[in-house]
Amino acid sequence: MPYSSAPARRSLLKLLAAGPAVSALGGLAAAAPAYAGPMDVVADAAPGIVKALPPEYFTVRGTNAEARYETFADTGLLTPVDRFFVRSHTSTPVLDAADWRLTLWGDGLHGRSPVHFTYGQLRDLPSVTRTALIECAGNGRSLYTTQQGEPVSGTPWTLGAVGAARWRGVRLADVLRRAGIAHDAVDLQPRGLDDPYVSGGVDFGRVRRPLPVAKALDDVILAYEMNGEPLPYDHGHPVRLVVPSWAGIASVKWLGDIEVSTKPLASPWSTDWYRLFGDAHPAGGSAPISRQTLKSAYHLPFGATLEAGRLHRLTGRAWSALAPVRTVEVSTDGGAHWRHARLHDTPRRDGWVRWSVPWRPHATGRVTLLSRTTDAAGNTQPERAVHNTLGYLFDAVVRHPVTVV
Numbered sequence: 001m002p003y004s005s006a007p008a009r010r011s012l013l014k015l016l017a018a019g020p021a022v023s024a025l026g027g028l029a030a031a032a033p034a035y036a037g038p039m040d041v042v043a044d045a046a047p048g049i050v051k052a053l054p055p056e057y058f059t060v061r062g063t064n065a066e067a068r069y070e071t072f073a074d075t076g077l078l079t080p081v082d083r084f085f086v087r088s089h090t091s092t093p094v095l096d097a098a099d100w101r102l103t104l105w106g107d108g109l110h111g112r113s114p115v116h117f118t119y120g121q122l123r124d125l126p127s128v129t130r131t132a133l134i135e136c137a138g139n140g141r142s143l144y145t146t147q148q149g150e151p152v153s154g155t156p157w158t159l160g161a162v163g164a165a166r167w168r169g170v171r172l173a174d175v176l177r178r179a180g181i182a183h184d185a186v187d188l189q190p191r192g193l194d195d196p197y198v199s200g201g202v203d204f205g206r207v208r209r210p211l212p213v214a215k216a217l218d219d220v221i222l223a224y225e226m227n228g229e230p231l232p233y234d235h236g237h238p239v240r241l242v243v244p245s246w247a248g249i250a251s252v253k254w255l256g257d258i259e260v261s262t263k264p265l266a267s268p269w270s271t272d273w274y275r276l277f278g279d280a281h282p283a284g285g286s287a288p289i290s291r292q293t294l295k296s297a298y299h300l301p302f303g304a305t306l307e308a309g310r311l312h313r314l315t316g317r318a319w320s321a322l323a324p325v326r327t328v329e330v331s332t333d334g335g336a337h338w339r340h341a342r343l344h345d346t347p348r349r350d351g352w353v354r355w356s357v358p359w360r361p362h363a364t365g366r367v368t369l370l371s372r373t374t375d376a377a378g379n380t381q382p383e384r385a386v387h388n389t390l391g392y393l394f395d396a397v398v399r400h401p402v403t404v405v
């Protein structure tokens with residue numbers, strides 16, 4: 001096993017019985033009642049996830065598992081694998097690094113014939129290590145409805161579709177240069193080895209999404225380690241992309257091949273989904289989503305109870321994909337007054353900072369706690385997020401209900 005936590009035995013056995021790259025859920029996805037997007041939830045489906053999903057750390061949502069954000073209170077800057085959310089369109093393929101290889105192909109390579117890298121060849125290239133968040137484009141989606149009264153479709157994440165890890169791997173730029181990328185290549189299309197995504201009887205093929213060459217050559221990693229361990233099965237074993245600061249969908253897991261093209265590429269993940277649709281956006285949708293946005297939130301369950309008259313130390317975290325966090329302000333009276341929280345980490349792009357604030361509530365009853373981060377580029381969380389029908393990029397100040405007793 002490439003990781004230390006105990007596997008969920010039943011799903012592991014199912015996956016092993018099915019063999020590599022064969023979904024334990026193939027039939028279920030196809031039986032989904034109606035096609036409404038890539039995040040349809042099959043109610044109560046056992047996810048094709050290998051690692052254990054104890055309910056104190058995870059909420060299972062269809063084929064995905066959301067981390068309980070409030071439990072990040074006792075984690076450090078890195079999210080341990082046994083707390084890291086899993087977002088998979090189908091199920092985890094159990095792949096063997098020894099059989100794996102990466103293929104690069106397309107008219108954007110000098111030789112125009114496919115180039116292969118085995119796992120061993122990749123491990124022999126110079127490695128880089130960096131910390132980066134992976135955050136789903138839909139993290140916070142359910143707040144469009146609960147906080148803004150707006151309908152959205154997709155997995156109803158609260159705030160736990162995000163995690164930070166230390167990734168080790170090879171620069172995609174190094175692999176592209178060795179494969180002979182042409183100077184006029186404009187787009188790549190990395191593709192996963194997980195089962196094709198089928199919804200409403202339509203086969204959309206394997207998960208794949210265009211990645212502009214400029215970003216690929218900048219800071220993208222082919223990661224084979226997560227927090228110092230071989231990449232776990234659910235997070236893309238043996239090799240995944242890590243595309244820092246971009247929405248999670250860019251970080252293709254179980255990477256199998258990369259098309260390199262001199263012409264712009266597209267897939268349903270860049271045309272039908274992962275764009276902003278709705279009244280506030282161009283007809284046909286925005287450009288494909290690239291960067292994530294900014295957020296902050298308390299490490300408290302919604303509806304937590306706190307004792308009156310006692311001094312509480314409220315903690316949380318804040319992050320921005322746009323620039324390092326600069327400040328976190330909090331309000332413990334529904335937004336009437338604001339004060340600064342203390343930051344406990346050096347702000348970095350692609351990371352988060354932990355913060356705290358003391359609070360001694362006097363009156364009993366319901367209170368809304370708010371937090372608002374501003375980053376070094378001047379981006380601030382707005383009061384309302386601009387609605388989009390698929391509920392992406394929620395960035396508004398989170399209204400956190402608690403009860404003082």
Ligand SMILES: Nc1nc2c(c(=O)[nH]1)N[C@H]1C(S)=C(S)[C@@H](COP(=O)(O)O)O[C@H]1N2
Nearest residue numbers: 085086087088089136192207248251252253
């Ligand atoms: N091959 C493949 N890659 C994928 C996905 C997938 O379903 N298949 N899901 C994407 C999405 S939508 C997100 S948010 C991240 C989640 O990464 P994690 O499961 O390691 O947290 O993986 C991305 N990469």
Ligand SMILES: [Mo]
Nearest residue numbers: 136137248249
């Ligand atoms: Mo995602």
